[in-house]
Amino acid sequence: MIRAGGFLAALVLLWISPLVLPISEYTHHIVGLTFMFMAAALAWNWLGGFVGQISFGHAAMFGVGGFVAARVMLATGLPFGLAWIVGGLAAGVFALLWGHPTLRLRGPYFSIATIGVGEATRLGATYWSGFTGGSSGLSLPLDGNPTKYELYWYGLYLLAAAVAISWWLRRSRIGLGLLAIKEDVEAAGDLGVNPVLYQDVVLFLSGAMVGVCGGFYASYQAFIDPSDMFSFDRSISLILMAVIGGIGVALGPLWGAVVFVIIQEFLLASYSQFYLGLYGALLVLIILFEPLGLTGLAARLARFSRVARFSRITR
Amino acid sequence: MGEFTTLAISAVLLAGFYAAMAYGLGLIYGVLRIVNLAHGGIIMAAAYLAWQLFERFRIDPFLAIPIALVVFFGVGVVIYLGLVRFIPRGPAGAVQSLLLLFGVWLIIRNAAYLLFTGNEQVIQTSYATSSVTILGGGFSVTRIAVFGVAIVALLGLHLLLTRTYLGKAIRAVAQNPDSCTLAGINVERVYLLTFGLGTALAGLAGVLASTLFAFTPSFGAGELLKSFVIIVLGGLGSIIGIALGALVLAFAEVFAVYVVPPYLTSAVGFVLLVVVLVLRPGGLFGQRVLR
Numbered sequence: 119m120i121r122a123g124g125f126l127a128a129l130v131l132l133w134i135s136p137l138v139l140p141i142s143e144y145t146h147h148i149v150g151l152t153f154m155f156m157a158a159a160l161a162w163n164w165l166g167g168f169v170g171q172i173s174f175g176h177a178a179m180f181g182v183g184g185f186v187a188a189r190v191m192l193a194t195g196l197p198f199g200l201a202w203i204v205g206g207l208a209a210g211v212f213a214l215l216w217g218h219p220t221l222r223l224r225g226p227y228f229s230i231a232t233i234g235v236g237e238a239t240r241l242g243a244t245y246w247s248g249f250t251g252g253s254s255g256l257s258l259p260l261d262g263n264p265t266k267y268e269l270y271w272y273g274l275y276l277l278a279a280a281v282a283i284s285w286w287l288r289r290s291r292i293g294l295g296l297l298a299i300k301e302d303v304e305a306a307g308d309l310g311v312n313p314v315l316y317q318d319v320v321l322f323l324s325g326a327m328v329g330v331c332g333g334f335y336a337s338y339q340a341f342i343d344p345s346d347m348f349s350f351d352r353s354i355s356l357i358l359m360a361v362i363g364g365i366g367v368a369l370g371p372l373w374g375a376v377v378f379v380i381i382q383e384f385l386l387a388s389y390s391q392f393y394l395g396l397y398g399a400l401l402v403l404i405i406l407f408e409p410l411g412l413t414g415l416a417a418r419l420a421r422f423s424r425v426a427r428f429s430r431i432t433r
Numbered sequence: 434m435g436e437f438t439t440l441a442i443s444a445v446l447l448a449g450f451y452a453a454m455a456y457g458l459g460l461i462y463g464v465l466r467i468v469n470l471a472h473g474g475i476i477m478a479a480a481y482l483a484w485q486l487f488e489r490f491r492i493d494p495f496l497a498i499p500i501a502l503v504v505f506f507g508v509g510v511v512i513y514l515g516l517v518r519f520i521p522r523g524p525a526g527a528v529q530s531l532l533l534l535f536g537v538w539l540i541i542r543n544a545a546y547l548l549f550t551g552n553e554q555v556i557q558t559s560y561a562t563s564s565v566t567i568l569g570g571g572f573s574v575t576r577i578a579v580f581g582v583a584i585v586a587l588l589g590l591h592l593l594l595t596r597t598y599l600g601k602a603i604r605a606v607a608q609n610p611d612s613c614t615l616a617g618i619n620v621e622r623v624y625l626l627t628f629g630l631g632t633a634l635a636g637l638a639g640v641l642a643s644t645l646f647a648f649t650p651s652f653g654a655g656e657l658l659k660s661f662v663i664i665v666l667g668g669l670g671s672i673i674g675i676a677l678g679a680l681v682l683a684f685a686e687v688f689a690v691y692v693v694p695p696y697l698t699s700a701v702g703f704v705l706l707v708v709v710l711v712l713r714p715g716g717l718f719g720q721r722v723l724r
Binding site for chain 1: 529539546661
């Protein structure tokens, strides 16, 4: 209850702060985009962290969500929020299409299959230029598309929804079932947890949320092209955010997304030729020294300071 | 009929290369229960090594194979000793090893971009364009040579695994590491040598690939995926399984030109994978791939 209260307070603060604080336009935009990344990283974590099925192909749903939302807006003139939701649903269904068969695979086998999904979807999208505009991309309608300034609040709503689902998934019966599946699929099955159904539900939620994020991103950029939306780098970035923040920790990826955006905006702006290596080195270092990322580090620091305080008392 | 034979022969030639490419990944997974996600990166790096040896020292790619084997055996040993050794075994370490080796792959790719830029490279040997005629179809000498090398490598590996003490130890550890400790096998050492061997095989595949295809630093993702498809299709049990898996994939890809546009042939392997998973979740030839 206290955490929920704190979270609501944080939401309210974030909601009003751009109205009262003198925040630069650039920061305002970047924070809005960060909200979207946070939501997407949380959604990746539902599958990658809660179930332990690492996906290297979530860019596929990001792209499907973005392009379907853009097409819906162009064709029907539906409000952008509804278009995002349609895009998200399409992405969720798309995730089930490939995920229902491949989720029978566990661990590394599933992961490599997702590399294939990501690549096949990217190729398909690039060549299906009637829908995606091919390599020349797609522009969103000028009227009806929100400005980057307004998108800040929509990003916040997206984040709030993702956090709420994260909590629900962790606390509910489904969450317990997911933990059981992560530990031992067969034992979970014996206890009456249907692994296929549970994983399908999570995959749909994860895919749909990432799809809505894709729709948000399409509105944010006002122009999208397949090589960006479906890029392997986009899948990698979701993994990195989750790993930096703490893979499997309910809200860990939030902090990972913040760190990721900081790296992206400040470090890589000047050293773009090193970004792959930097991501790789981060992955290697975190996995070797602190597999739970920032969350693990925070826990370690808390333990350390408790020990320090204790030793001060005894001395 | 003529076209069919030609396509069939090119599929067999391709399958030889695929089998050699997949074996390194399968060996490491079979023994260490780790999927070497850096496999594609090693293949790419070996292609660049062959290219550098050819451009700088005029060493023919096929003569560069022994060099690549030694170099990448060393690379594998270093990756194992420096990184993989610290990851816990079993399901707990599966996710960690995956992400760790993925990180290694990204680093290798970045290094290649910095050293060699993103431009496409090819190795132009003097015999690159010569071909011979078999059953009415023309086949390049390079592809036949690659097939030959792949077969020799697979046979050598088979002999190593079945006729030597190290081979027996590797197979024993694949079955049950705990009993191996009891029998006096140094399991940690077997892990190290297997990782080195698997990486050396990826190096071999990379050198062979450099004679067949143009490559960039992002080369290797497709090769990783194909190797994986072959392992799922064929199981991890034997050379026969790998060879069958490679044949199935190669035939599917080669004959796919009849049904799908050329740019989608690289997706054939993946579609095949999903179809097999739906119809036979245990793989085409047995249950061992699913645990």
